[in-house]
Amino acid sequence: MARAIATSAFQALKGTYKGVVKISVLLVLTYLIAQGLNSFLPAADYRSALGLPNRVAVWAVAELHLMFAAFVLGVPIFALITEIIGVATREKRYDDLAREFTKLLAMAYTLTAVLGCVLLVLFIVLYPKFTGILSKIFKPTWIAYIVLIFGEVIVAYLYWYTWSLLQGVRKKWHLLLGLLVNLWGTALLFVADAWVTFMMSPAGIDDANNLVSLWGVIHNHTWMPINIHRLLANVAFGGAIVAAYAAVRFLNAKTDEERARFDWMGYVGSFIAIAAFIPLPFAGYWLGREIYQFSEQMGVSMMGGSFAWLWILQAMLIGSLFLASNFYLWLGMGRIPGAERYTKFQIGMMIVLTIGFIVWATPRSIIATGTEMSAMGGSHHPFLGLFGVMAAKNTAVNLMILTTFFSFMLYRRGNRIPIVPWAVAGKALQALAIAAAAAVVLGYGVYSYFVPSITRIGFSVYQVSAVLTSMALFVAIDIPLLKGAREIGAIRWGHIPARAQYALFFLAVSFTWLMGLMGYIRSGIRQHWHVYGRVMDESANAYTMAHGQATIIVSCIVVVFFLLVSVVFWLAARGGEPAESPAGEASAAKAAGSAA
Amino acid sequence: MKVTIAKIFLFMLAVVSLYAYVGQLVPQFEEHPPKKKVITPQTTGDDLVAAGQEILRGKGGCLICHKDQERGNERGPDLRRAAGKAATRKPGIAAEAYLIESMVEPYAFIVEGYPKMMPPAMKPPASLSMAEVKAVVAYLQSLGGAEVTVSVQAGDVAAGKKAVGPVHRGRQLMDANGCLGCHKLAGEGGAVGPELTRVAERREPAKIAQKIADPKLWTAEGFQAGLMPPRPDLPEGDRQEIAAYLAGLSGKAYSPTGAASPWSHEGVRLGVVIAVFNTVMLLVLAWARSREKSPLSPGPSPIEGEGRNAAGDAT
Numbered sequence: 001m002a003r004a005i006a007t008s009a010f011q012a013l014k015g016t017y018k019g020v021v022k023i024s025v026l027l028v029l030t031y032l033i034a035q036g037l038n039s040f041l042p043a044a045d046y047r048s049a050l051g052l053p054n055r056v057a058v059w060a061v062a063e064l065h066l067m068f069a070a071f072v073l074g075v076p077i078f079a080l081i082t083e084i085i086g087v088a089t090r091e092k093r094y095d096d097l098a099r100e101f102t103k104l105l106a107m108a109y110t111l112t113a114v115l116g117c118v119l120l121v122l123f124i125v126l127y128p129k130f131t132g133i134l135s136k137i138f139k140p141t142w143i144a145y146i147v148l149i150f151g152e153v154i155v156a157y158l159y160w161y162t163w164s165l166l167q168g169v170r171k172k173w174h175l176l177l178g179l180l181v182n183l184w185g186t187a188l189l190f191v192a193d194a195w196v197t198f199m200m201s202p203a204g205i206d207d208a209n210n211l212v213s214l215w216g217v218i219h220n221h222t223w224m225p226i227n228i229h230r231l232l233a234n235v236a237f238g239g240a241i242v243a244a245y246a247a248v249r250f251l252n253a254k255t256d257e258e259r260a261r262f263d264w265m266g267y268v269g270s271f272i273a274i275a276a277f278i279p280l281p282f283a284g285y286w287l288g289r290e291i292y293q294f295s296e297q298m299g300v301s302m303m304g305g306s307f308a309w310l311w312i313l314q315a316m317l318i319g320s321l322f323l324a325s326n327f328y329l330w331l332g333m334g335r336i337p338g339a340e341r342y343t344k345f346q347i348g349m350m351i352v353l354t355i356g357f358i359v360w361a362t363p364r365s366i367i368a369t370g371t372e373m374s375a376m377g378g379s380h381h382p383f384l385g386l387f388g389v390m391a392a393k394n395t396a397v398n399l400m401i402l403t404t405f406f407s408f409m410l411y412r413r414g415n416r417i418p419i420v421p422w423a424v425a426g427k428a429l430q431a432l433a434i435a436a437a438a439a440v441v442l443g444y445g446v447y448s449y450f451v452p453s454i455t456r457i458g459f460s461v462y463q464v465s466a467v468l469t470s471m472a473l474f475v476a477i478d479i480p481l482l483k484g485a486r487e488i489g490a491i492r493w494g495h496i497p498a499r500a501q502y503a504l505f506f507l508a509v510s511f512t513w514l515m516g517l518m519g520y521i522r523s524g525i526r527q528h529w530h531v532y533g534r535v536m537d538e539s540a541n542a543y544t545m546a547h548g549q550a551t552i553i554v555s556c557i558v559v560v561f562f563l564l565v566s567v568v569f570w571l572a573a574r575g576g577e578p579a580e581s582p583a584g585e586a587s588a589a590k591a592a593g594s595a596a
Numbered sequence: 597m598k599v600t601i602a603k604i605f606l607f608m609l610a611v612v613s614l615y616a617y618v619g620q621l622v623p624q625f626e627e628h629p630p631k632k633k634v635i636t637p638q639t640t641g642d643d644l645v646a647a648g649q650e651i652l653r654g655k656g657g658c659l660i661c662h663k664d665q666e667r668g669n670e671r672g673p674d675l676r677r678a679a680g681k682a683a684t685r686k687p688g689i690a691a692e693a694y695l696i697e698s699m700v701e702p703y704a705f706i707v708e709g710y711p712k713m714m715p716p717a718m719k720p721p722a723s724l725s726m727a728e729v730k731a732v733v734a735y736l737q738s739l740g741g742a743e744v745t746v747s748v749q750a751g752d753v754a755a756g757k758k759a760v761g762p763v764h765r766g767r768q769l770m771d772a773n774g775c776l777g778c779h780k781l782a783g784e785g786g787a788v789g790p791e792l793t794r795v796a797e798r799r800e801p802a803k804i805a806q807k808i809a810d811p812k813l814w815t816a817e818g819f820q821a822g823l824m825p826p827r828p829d830l831p832e833g834d835r836q837e838i839a840a841y842l843a844g845l846s847g848k849a850y851s852p853t854g855a856a857s858p859w860s861h862e863g864v865r866l867g868v869v870i871a872v873f874n875t876v877m878l879l880v881l882a883w884a885r886s887r888e889k890s891p892l893s894p895g896p897s898p899i900e901g902e903g904r905n906a907a908g909d910a911t
Contacts, residue, residue: 006888013884017877024870031866136833143865150873251600296713297721300660300671309622316618502607509611517615528629533720537629544627551619555612562608 005165012161019106019157023113023149030117034124045129046539054126055541060557061122063519065115067237067512067561069192070230072108073185074238075101076156078272080178087171097265101242102160107568109153130530130537137211138195141218145191152184186231193226194218199531200522201294209534221294225287226522232276232283237511239273244508245569247501259494266504267332273507274325278405278471281318281397282464291525298532302525309547310521312363315393317514319357322400324503324510326353329411331500337489339414345406352403356396364388386449394460395445398467402437405471409478416485426481430474437470512561516554524550630654635727637748645744647728648735656722656732661714664739672714673707679740692746695733699724726752766841769834773827782845789824790816796839796846805839831862 041047048054079098086094123131135142159177166174197220198204204216211217246266253259292299301307330346333339362384386392409430420426444459451459526532528542536542631654633647652658652675661671678698682691686705689697697704702714717724717732724732733746770776776785779792795804807813811824827835 003888006884010881010884010888013877013881017881020873020877024874027866027870031863035863132833143869146866146869150869154873154877248601248604251604252597295715295721297657297660297715301657304669304671305660306623306625306627312622313615313618317615505604505607506611509608510615513612513615527627529721533723542629546624546626547622548616548620548624551616554619555616558612559608 008162008165012158012165015161016154016157019109019153020150022110023153026113026117027146030120034121037121037125038128041125046541047126047128049122049126053541054539056553058119058122058126059520059523059553060560061115061119063516063554063557064561064564065112065119066519067515067557068108068112068115068564069189070234070237070515071241071565072105072112073182073189074234074236074241075105075108076159076178076181076185077235078238078242078269080175080182081272082268083175083178087175093261093264094268097268099163102163104568104572105156105160107571109156111564111568113149127530127539130535133209133531133535134195134199137198137205137209137217140214141191141194145188148184148188148191152181152188155180155184189230189234190223190227193230194220194223197222197226199529200298200526201291202531202534205534221290222287225283225290229280229283229287232280233515235276236273236280237515239269239271239276240504240508240511241269241565243269243273243504245269247504250501251498256494261493263335263493263496266501270325270328270504270507273511274404274408277321277325277511278401279468281401282468285460285464295532298525301527302521306544306547307521307525309363310517310550312361313547313551314514314517314521315357315360317510317517318397319353319360319400321507321510321514322353322404323357324506325404326350326407328500328503328507329407331497331503333411333414334497335492335495336411336414337492338417339411342410342414345410349403349407353400356400356403359387359392359396360400362387362392389449390460391445391448391456394448394463395441398441398463399438402434402441402467402470405474406434409474412478413482413485415488415491416482417488418481418485420481420483423481426477430477430481433470433473433477437466440466509558509562512558513554516557517551520550520554633728633731635725635731635748636753637750639727639731639748641744644731644734644746644748645738646735648731648733648738651724651728652732652735655728656717656724658732672710675736676739679737679742692733692737695736695746696729699729699732766837766839766844769830769838770841773830775838778824788819790819792842792845794846796843796848801839801843801848804842805835808835808838833862 046054049057079102082094083098086092086098155177159174159181162174162177166177194217198217201221202217203220204211204213204218206212243266246262246269250259250262250266253262288299288303291302303311326349330343333342364385381388418426441463444463448456448459524544527544528537529535530537631650633650633655635644635647639647649664652664658664658675659668661669662673662675663669664675679691679695682694682698685694685698685707694705699717702716703712706712715722717729718726727748730746730748730752734744737744737746767781770781775781775792778786778788779790780787781792799807803813808830809826809828811826812821815821
C-alpha cells in the first residue's frame with residue numbers, strides 16, 4: 001500500500017513538474033523575444049505592428065487574456081465550492097463535477113499564459129516608454145507576480161493530480177489544496193489589479209512621477225473595489241461557462257442518463273453564476289463611488305459624458321441577464337413536482353422585471369430632431385426623462401435583484417413542503433422581509449426626486465442595505481424551515497425544454513460580452529491618458545473610438561473567446577472521461593480505501 | 597451533433613450581433629486628445645481668446661460640467677456670465693484675480709447652489725500652466741462682452757512639474773556613481789574626462805548608454821584612452837536614464853526603451869526565480885522517486901503501470 005501511495009505521489013509530482021517546465025519555457029521565451037525585439041528595433045516612444053492600430057491590438061489580446069484569466073480563477077472557485085458540497089452531502093456526483101472542470105485547468109492555464117506573454121511582448125514593443133515607466137514604479141511587484149504564477153501552477157497541478165490520491169480520510173488535504181489554489185489565484189488577481197487600477201487612479205507618486213510609497217501606489221482608490229468586483233464576476237463567469245458547457249452537452253446528449261447529468265450540471269453552474277451575479281451591482285456601485293472620490297471629472301466623463309450611452313447598453317445586457325436567469329428558473333420548475341403551485345407568481349415577477357428593464361434602459365437625453373426637441377422643451381422628455389435619472393435606475397435594479405432572488409427561493413422549495421410547527425409564521429416573516437425591502441427601495445426611490453443630488457447618492461446605500469438584509473433574513477429562515485421538509489417528488493432531471501439550454505448559453509455569451517463592454521468603459525474613461533492625469537498617450541492611436549466601432553470589436557473578441565474555449569473543452573474531452581482519473585486512480589483509490 | 601453545434605454557433609453570432617447592433621444605435625463620435633497650443637507673452641487679443649476657448653473645450657475639460665453656450669452641462673455655473681459676476685463674487689478681489697483664483701484654487705470660494713467638485717486647473721488631469729489659465733480667463737472675459745484685460749507674462753509660460761517619466765533620475769544616478777568626479781556637467785565636476793553638458797549633440801543617446809558599459813567604444817579627442825572605468829554592472833535601465841538626462845540637456849527628446857540584455861539585472865532575477873522553482877521541483881521529484889523505489893516499501897503494485905499511463909494521458 002505504501003508503494004502504491006508513493007507511486008501516485010510520484011506521478012502527481014511528475015505531472016506538476018511538467019507544468020512548471022511549461023511556464024518556465026514560456027517566461028524565458030517571452031523575455032528573450034521582448035528584449036530581443038526591443039534591442040533590434042530603433043528606439044522610439046511608440047511603435048506599430050503590422051499596420052494594426054496599437055490600441056486595438058493590445059485591447060484584443062488583453063481582453064482575451066483577462067477572459068481566460070477569469071476562467072482559470074473562476075473554475076477553481078467553482079470546483080472547490082462543488083467539492084465542499086460533495087463532502088457535505090456525501091454525493092459523489094458533486095466530486096465528479098468538480099474534477100471534470102478542474103481537468104480543463106491545465107489547458108486553460110497554458111492558453112492564459114500564452115496570451116499573457118503575447119500581451120507583455122506587445123506592451124514592451126509597442127509602448128516601450130510607457131512600459132518603462134510602469135515597470136519602474138512597480139518593480140518590486142513583478143517579481144512577486146512571477147513567484148505567485150509558479151506557486152499557482154504548482155498548487156493547481158497538485159490539486160488536479162492528487163484528486164484520486166487524496167480521497168477518503170485524506171480528502172481534507174485535497175480541500176486544503178483547493179483553498180490554496182484559490183488563495184494563490186486571488187493574490188495574483190490582486191497584484192495585476194494594482195497595475196490596472198494605478199493607471200485609472202494613480203496614487204503614491206509625486207508630481208514628477210517619482211515613487212513615494214509602493215503601498216500607496218497599490219492601494220489606490222479603485223484597487224479594492226476592482227478586486228472585489230472581479231472576484232465576484234469571476235465566480236459568476238466560471239459558473240456561466242460551466243452552465244454553457246452543460247447546455248451544449250445536453251443538446252448533443254443521446255441518452256436520458258446523459259441528459260439528466262448535464263441538466264443537473266447546468267443547474268449547478270447557473271446556481272453559482274446567479275448567486276455571484278446578484279451582489280455584483282453592489283460591488284459596481286462601490287467602484288463607481290470610488291471613481292468619483294478619485295476624480296469628479298473622470299466620474300462625470302463615465303456617467304454623464306460620451307460613455308453615458310454605453311450604460312444604456314449595459315442596462316440592456318443586465319436586464320437580459322435577469323430575464324434569462326428567471327426564464328431558466330421558471331422552465332426548470334417544470335421538472336420539479338409541486339413547483340406548479342408557484343406558477344401564479346411568475347406573471348407578477350415578469351411584470352416587475354420588464355418594467356425594471358425598461359426603466360434601467362431609459363436614457364436621460366433622448367436622440368431627437370430639432371423640432372422634436374422644441375416640442376419636448378429640451379433634450380429630456382418631460383415624462384420619460386424622469387426614468388432616465390439614477391433615482392429611478394437604482395430603484396429598478398434593486399427591485400430586479402429582489403425579484404430574481406425571490407424566484408430562486410421559490411425554485412429551491414419547489415418540491416418541498418415545510419413541516420416545522422412554525423412554518424406559517426416563518427413564511428409570513430419571509431414575505432414581510434421581501435415586502436419591507438421593496439417598500440424601502442420604492443420609498444427612497446420616490447423621495448430621491450425631492451432632495452439634492454448629494455443627499456440622493458446616500459439613499460442608494462439604504463436601498464442596497466434593505467435588499468441585502470431581507471435576503472439574509474429570508475435565507476436564515478429558509479434553512480431551518482426546510483429542514484426535514486416533506487418531498488412531493490424527486491426532481492426529474494433531463495426533463496427540461498431545449499430552450500432552457502439556450503437560455504443558459506445566452507447567459508454565458510451575455511456575461512462575456514458584458515465583461516468586454518465594462519472592460520472597455522473602465523479603460524476608455526482614461527481617454528488619452530496611459531496613467532490618468534500623469535502620463536499622456538501621445539501616439540496617433542490616442543483617440544477614443546466611436547461606440548459602434550467599439551461594440552463590434554467587443555463582439556469579435558467574444559466570438560474568438562468562445563472558439564478558443566471550445567478548443568479547450570474539445571482537447572479536454574479527447575483526454576478521456578473524468579472517471580478515468582488523473583494520477584494512478586486505481587492504485588490511489590485502493591490505497592485510500594485501505595487507509596480508511 | 598454537427599447540426600446542433602452549428603445551431604449553437606449561429607445563436608451565439610445572433611446574440612453578439614444584436615449587442616453590436618444596439619451599439620450602432622447610440623450617438624457616434626470619436627474623441628481626440630486636445631491639441632497642444634503654444635502661448636507666449638506675445639500671444640494677445642483674439643489669439644489669446646481663441647487659445648482660451650480651445651483649452652476650455654479641450655485640455656481643460658471644463659465643459660464636462662459647465663456650459664459656454666445655450667446648450668451644455670449645468671453641474672457648474674454658466675460660464676457666459678462668469679466674467680460679469682466675477683467682480684462681485686468676493687469682496688476686495690478684482691474680477692481678473694477672482695477668475696484666476698476660481699480655476700487655480702476652486703475651493704477658495706464656492707458659488708452658492710453648486711457642489712464642491714471642481715479639480716484645481718493646474719493639477720492633474722488638466723495640469724494647465726498659468727499662461728493657459730490666463731488664456732481661459734481671456735476667453736471668459738470675451739464671452740461676457742467685456743474688455744480682455746488679462747495678459748501673459750514670461751513667468752507664466754513655464755509649465756509646472758511635468759510628468760517626464762524616468763528621465764529625472766539621470767542626474768541622481770550620475771551623482772551616485774561618481775561621474776562628476778571626472779566629468780564637468782553644467783559647470784560642476786572634474787576635468788579628467790570631457791565636459792558632458794552638450795555631449796548628446798555629438799553622440800546618439802543610445803550610444804552614450806553603451807559607452808558607460810564599455811568605454812573602449814571611443815575616446816574623445818584630447819583625452820587619454822583607458823582612464824574611464826567600464827560599468828557593465830550598472831543596470832541597463834540606469835544607463836539609459838543617464839543617457840536620457842544628457843539628451844535632455846542638449847534639448848533632445850530621448851525615451852529609454854528599457855531594452856535590457858538577457859544578462860541584465862532583470863534577466864538574472866527572472867532566471868534565478870525560474871531556476872529556484874525548477875530545482876526545488878526536481879529535488880522533490882528525486883525524493884518521491886527514492887520513496888517509490890525504497891526497499892522498505894512492499895513489492896511493486898500490480899497497477900503501477902496503469903497509474904503512469906493515466907497520468908500521461910491527463911498531461
